Amino acid sequence: MTLSTPQPSKALLIIDMQNDFCPPTGALAVPGGRDITPFINELLAQDWTVRIATRDFHPKDHISFADQHPGSEALASSHTIKNPRNPQETQTTLLWPQHCVQGTTGCELIAELDTSKIDFVIDKGQDKLVESYSGFGPPFKDPPVSKTGLEDLLKEKGVKEIVVVGIAYDYCVKCTAVDAADAGFNTTVIEEGCKAVQQDQRSLDKLRQELQSHDVTVIRGKA
Ligand code: VGL
Numbered sequence: 001m002t003l004s005t006p007q008p009s010k011a012l013l014i015i016d017m018q019n020d021f022c023p024p025t026g027a028l029a030v031p032g033g034r035d036i037t038p039f040i041n042e043l044l045a046q047d048w049t050v051r052i053a054t055r056d057f058h059p060k061d062h063i064s065f066a067d068q069h070p071g072s073e074a075l076a077s078s079h080t081i082k083n084p085r086n087p088q089e090t091q092t093t094l095l096w097p098q099h100c101v102q103g104t105t106g107c108e109l110i111a112e113l114d115t116s117k118i119d120f121v122i123d124k125g126q127d128k129l130v131e132s133y134s135g136f137g138p139p140f141k142d143p144p145v146s147k148t149g150l151e152d153l154l155k156e157k158g159v160k161e162i163v164v165v166g167i168a169y170d171y172c173v174k175c176t177a178v179d180a181a182d183a184g185f186n187t188t189v190i191e192e193g194c195k196a197v198q199q200d201q202r203s204l205d206k207l208r209q210e211l212q213s214h215d216v217t218v219i220r221g222k223a
């Protein structure tokens with residue numbers, strides 16, 4: 001009998017590296033979004049138990065699109081979204097221009113990303129009535145609303161540690177990392193592999209603090 005050395009059960013989670021979040025043509029382009037791809041491809045080449053990418057994957061009439069709310073302006077207006085099964089539970093979020101609509105080029109992972117190394121793609125934001133920044137699913141807890149299957153997948157693979165990179169650092173990366181830590185995974189965000197919508201120092205400092213207060217480790221480059 002050969003005894004195998006236990007492998008570190010680590011997952012790489014790559015958030016929303018999609019055309020619509022990248023210049024020059026993205027509908028909701030995060031400045032510099034494409035530039036983090038070489039770093040992410042280097043991470044992909046390392047040893048992981050599982051490498052997972054997420055995609056924002058909206059229907060054309062998604063509730064987060066400003067054009068669904070007459071009189072509202074993208075990036076300037078917030079909207080209160082109700083838990084479809086419990087109107088008491090609400091969530092206030094920003095409205096966006098149409099982005100990552102299912103079946104469009106904007107929704108596809110960018111061509112520079114080494115998708116040959118990605119084991120699973122998890123889609124989120126399909127429910128037209130619910131906003132979901134987190135790769136784990138919508139924030140509603142009472143009762144919980146359709147999860148994406150990410151948590152089950154990680155548990156099935158025996159994952160204990162998660163490294164999160166991608167865009168947008170201050171939206172989907174943040175929410176996914178916080179949910180990962182809350183679900184009990186040892187979670188790290190690598191900033192060199194992230195781009196935020198708000199890139200000023202103050203916003204980034206606040207973001208780091210928020211992540212750290214949720215037990216997410218934030219590092220600048222590869223450990
Ligand atoms: C995202 C805004 C709207 C993200 C998704 O991937 O961070 N941001 N939808």
Ligand code: ZN
Binds near residue numbers: 056058099100125
């Ligand atoms: Zn979205």
